[in-house]
Amino acid sequence: MINELLLQFARWLEVQEYSQMLLAGYYSYNWLEATHVLTLMVSIGSLFIIDFRMLGLILPNVSATAIADRLHKPMIIGFVIMFITGFLLVYAKPVETIQSLWFRIKMILLLMAFINAWIFNARMRAAEGSWDNDRIAPKNLRIGAIISLVLWCGVVTMGRYIPYDWVDCANTTNTAILWAAGCVDQLNAL
Amino acid sequence: MFSTLLGQYSRSFTVLLVAIVVVLLEVFGVRSAIYPGLLPYFEWIKYSSWIGIIGTTYGSIYATVEAAHLLSMATIGGLVLATDLRLLGVLLRDVPSETVTRGTHKAFSIALTVAILTGIFCAAGVGDKVYYMEVFWIKMLVLLTGACFMYFIKQPLLNSKPHSEINPWLIRLLAVTSILIWFTVAATGRWIGFS
Numbered sequence: 554m555i556n557e558l559l560l561q562f563a564r565w566l567e568v569q570e571y572s573q574m575l576l577a578g579y580y581s582y583n584w585l586e587a588t589h590v591l592t593l594m595v596s597i598g599s600l601f602i603i604d605f606r607m608l609g610l611i612l613p614n615v616s617a618t619a620i621a622d623r624l625h626k627p628m629i630i631g632f633v634i635m636f637i638t639g640f641l642l643v644y645a646k647p648v649e650t651i652q653s654l655w656f657r658i659k660m661i662l663l664l665m666a667f668i669n670a671w672i673f674n675a676r677m678r679a680a681e682g683s684w685d686n687d688r689i690a691p692k693n694l695r696i697g698a699i700i701s702l703v704l705w706c707g708v709v710t711m712g713r714y715i716p717y718d719w720v721d722c723a724n725t726t727n728t729a730i731l732w733a734a735g736c737v738d739q740l741n742a743l
Numbered sequence: 744m745f746s747t748l749l750g751q752y753s754r755s756f757t758v759l760l761v762a763i764v765v766v767l768l769e770v771f772g773v774r775s776a777i778y779p780g781l782l783p784y785f786e787w788i789k790y791s792s793w794i795g796i797i798g799t800t801y802g803s804i805y806a807t808v809e810a811a812h813l814l815s816m817a818t819i820g821g822l823v824l825a826t827d828l829r830l831l832g833v834l835l836r837d838v839p840s841e842t843v844t845r846g847t848h849k850a851f852s853i854a855l856t857v858a859i860l861t862g863i864f865c866a867a868g869v870g871d872k873v874y875y876m877e878v879f880w881i882k883m884l885v886l887l888t889g890a891c892f893m894y895f896i897k898q899p900l901l902n903s904k905p906h907s908e909i910n911p912w913l914i915r916l917l918a919v920t921s922i923l924i925w926f927t928v929a930a931t932g933r934w935i936g937f938s
Contacts, residue, residue: 587934593820594821598822601817605850612847615846623838706810710807710810714806
């Protein structure tokens with residue numbers, strides 16, 4: 554049911570004038586993609602510094618919350634640009650993207666990463682003061698940092714997989730993959 | 744006096760000398776004479792080396808290494824921005840800039856090593872393609888410039904004395920140059936993907 558709705562929505566997006574314009578303009582799509590990828594350096598780059606500091610791998614003699622606070626703004630700016638460009642990339646190729654298994658896994662990982670960031674932030678605020686200048690953060694924050702690193706590595710890897718067609722709807726007959734990727738037409742044809 | 748000056752700035756003079764040699768090689772056509780001879784190596788790395796064979800045979804491994812390359816570049820970008828924006832007085836202003844430059848250098852070196860190793864693997868998989876790409880050679884040149892700049896100019900200078908004793912405009916110049924160099928490395932990498 555949800556796959557049918559998503560496909561319907563994607564097909565509606567696909568016929569929108571701006572969607573077709575974005576895809577037809579060779580440079581517009583490439584510029585969007587380039588901005589999306591290059592902003593990784595600001596968003597994930599800043600996030601990794603915060604996570605590495607929590608693990609004591611970087612700047613161990615600097616207050617951990619100071620690093621997290623000071624890098625929060627550039628990180629958020631980076632993520633906002635990534636989301637806007639990411640949304641436009643999906644908007645330019647809605648059907649292909651929504652029926653990509655990798656895109657779907659990426660979205661799940663993204664959601665998990667945000668839940669983890671929210672929990673991590675709440676725990677960091679609750680623990681503020683007692684551990685700030687320690688070389689290594691408390692265990693629960695270290696676990697949060699490791700989960701964050703793993704999830705974001707997963708998000709980037711899934712993003713890198715999206716252009717590859719190994720498990721595209723047209724290239725697989727595996728029912729589980731077809732269902733997970735939302736290949737409605739191929740499932741109906743089986 | 745000359746030897747004292749040379750001793751103090753020996754690394755900077757070495758980099759300048761290398762730059763002059765590169766320009767002379769270009770002017771006298773040495774690079775264009777060497778270039779055709781490099782093609783067999785690029786073909787060998789794609790078709791005969793184990794990294795080239797893995798890269799061309801297993802698409803999933805190639806894509807995973809590409810992701811690792813992107814992640815290492817993102818780490819480099821984050822470290823460069825944090826350090827250079829601190830030098831420019833934009834970020835982490837309450838942390839001494841000496842602490843930031845020293846504290847991020849090791850991580851930068853590790854990320855750069857990972858980026859180079861994964862980059863070699865990625866280039867090996869498309870060796871015969873990148874050989875003909877002007878942008879690939881630009882990226883290699885900028886990468887080499889960036890590494891030389893970091894290890895022979897920026898870091899030695901910033902480690903030589905307290906930053907308060909260095910001309911603030913020189914520090915700003917170092918930071919802006921560093922950001923521009925590493926942004927160019929990342930942007931040319933993306934450009935390779937489009938070509």
